[in-house]
Amino acid sequence: MxxxxxxxxxxxxxxxxxxxxxxxxxxxxxxxxxxxxxxxxxxxxxxxxxxxxxxxxxxxxNATVDPSRPxxxxxxxxxxSNTKVITAAAVWTLVEEGKLRFSDRVAEHVPGFEAHGKEGVTVAHLLTHQAGFPAAEVTPECFMDRERLRRAVCEFKLEWPPGSRSIYHRTAAHWVVAVLIEAITGNDYRDEIRKRVIExxxxxxxxxxxxxxxxxxxxxxxxxxxxxxxxxxxxxxxxxxxxxxxxxxxxxxxxxxxxxxxxxxxxxxxxxxxxxxxxxxxxxxxxxxxxxxxxxxxxGYPMHRGxxxxxxxxxxxxxxxxxxxxxxxxxxxxxxxxxxxxxxxxxxxxxxxxxxxxxxxxxxxxxxxxxxxxxxxxx
Missing domain, CATH: 3.40.710.10 (DD-peptidase/beta-lactamase superfamily)
Incomplete structure (x- = not known):
């Protein structure tokens, strides 16, 4: 123990x-x-x-095997992907502050996100993996560059109409959530998650x-x-x-x-x-x-997503x-x-x-x- x-x-x-x-x-x-x-x-x-x-x-x-560290x-x-719920919790706090609604379209807060037919994507679509772009990727050079990241997610292209299917978005939906948090707060999403949830x-x-x-x-x-x-x-x-x-x-x-x-x-x-x-x-x-x-x-099975x-x-x-x-x-x-x-x-x-x-x-x-x-x- x-x-x-x-x-x-x-x-x-x-x-x-x-x-x-x-x-x-x-x-x-x-x-x-x-x-x-x-x-x-x-x-x-x-x-x-x-x-x-x-x-x-x-x-x-062991935490590491070479060298061995218990x-x-x-x-x-x-x-x-356990990280997804921590990130979502920051969104919950924004909703409770009246700065966001789950039914809001992302493009209302992130100008340019409506490109390539994404004007109908809502916050709820992102969090339930129904946004329509599960295969979209963010390249590593965007990870630490806020403006590059915003441009990258705005360029995501729909694979199917938002809300019409459920397909696990491995990382794409939560990159958009990160940009959304930054657009609303003006701060780096990591800092906001730390302030709102972790601290x-x-x-x-x-x-x-x-x-x-x-x-x-x-x-x-x-x-x-x-x-x-x-x-x-x-x-x-x-x-x-x-x-x-x-x-x-x-x-x-x-x-x-x-x-x-x-x-x-x-x-x-x-x-x-x-x-x-x-x-x-x-x-x-x-x-x-x-x-x-x-x-x-x-x-291949129902996920019962919240x-x-x-x-x-x-x-x-x-x-x-x-x-x-x-x-x-x-x-x-x-x-x-x-x-x-x-x-x-x-x-x-x-x-x-x-x-x-x-x-x-x-x-x-x-x-x-x-x-x-x-x-x-x-x-």
Whole structure:
């Protein structure tokens, strides 16, 4: 078990005190250990929280393998698409300030975005992956150049009419969200996300969009499945630009503890540590199922997307646990991670690892772990 320190953003309590079965939590840890022993990934973190307290926070294996560096409580893992919900949370705050509506057309705030037929794209389209340009890309030279980035997203071209289909926008939609945040606030989107979400949660040491060079020593390396004795580094993540740029839909870094806190905030109706991030009504709204049984053409199944996270729904969702309450909501990170909250029980969960497995195996792993965590609820 990772020990609680004075700098921890959340107090700890025993599983029993939080109404959780410690044997179920321990079994989840045993499965993670078995996956590391089976060479599915070098290292991981697992965190479980309930009712504002941390029931479990454990590190496993190695953050880096050459040289060997164990995972500890301060290890930061790449979040990949878990970043999308953090970015979306900044949008929620703008809506609550009356500076934006989910029904607003992006072009109302970003002049020029209407080019190539995009005048009908709304904020809700972006957050539910129905914007119509899933294959659009932003080149690396735009990552740290605000004006270049704005021009790049304005040049995105529609592949189908907005709102007519659901197809996962890997990074394109959230690059537009970043430009939208900058257009409304006049500030760099990374600074706004830090100010609006990360700082109020007291996570400035455990959650980053744009990892400072001074924190590189804490970052877990990301690997691809090994075929020989050596673990191959993921070339995208190992590039300094990836760490610095804070790609709004894929480039965050955090600890599992930080992600458990982020989802505790949502499980508690938008408030953490006496600080209100957004209202309970906002959390209820953005975690609703806006796409229902509409099949996402990228994943091949209904995603039950909200305005940031997706939900388990009545028909289920890979990775969120078969026995979870339908209101359970969260997000995954490509083949590596999963974070979620169950607002009906006050439970939040975060698993982060450092090898990009295929999604079929990853979803099966996460369904097993998430089901165990749901089963740990005693009442």
């Amino acid at each position: 990772i020990a609680e320190t004075a700098s921890s953003p959340i107090a700890s309590a025993s599983p029993e005190a939080l109404g959780l079965d410690p044997a179920k939590l321990e079994r989840a840890c045993e499965i993670v250990v078995s996956h590391i022993a089976g060479d599915f990934h070098p290292g991981a973190q697992l965190a479980v929280a309930r009712h504002g307290k941390l029931a479990l926070y454990r590190g496993f294996g 995972v500890d409580e301060r290890t930061l893992f790449p979040l990949f 109020p949660l007291r996570l400035t040491r455990e959650m980053f969009l744009g990892l400072p060079e001074a924190e590189d020593h804490r970052a877990a390396a990301m690997y691809t499945p090994r075929q020989t004795e050596k673990w191959p580094l993921d070339p995208m993540v190992s590039a300094p630009l990836f760490r610095r740029s804070g790609i709004p839909g894929a480039g965050g870094y955090a600890t599992a503890r930080a992600m458990a806190v982020f989802y505790q905030m949502m499980a508690q109706g938008g408030t953490w540590g006496g600080v209100r991030i957004v209202s309970p009504r906002m959390i209820d709204y953005v975690t609703r199922d806006f796409t229902g049984d509409l099949v996402d053409d990228y994943t 305005l940031g996270p997706f939900s388990l729904g009545q028909s289920g969702h890979p990775g969120l646990g078969a026995i979870g309450h339908p209101r359970t909501f969260g997000h995954s990170g490509v083949g590596t991670s999963y974070c979620w909250a169950d607002p009906t029980s006050g439970l939040s969960f975060a698993f982060l690892s450092n090898c990009r497995r295929d999604n079929a195996w990853h979803n099966k792993r996460m369904d097993t772990l998430s089901t165990l965590i749901h089963a740990s609820i005693l009442g």
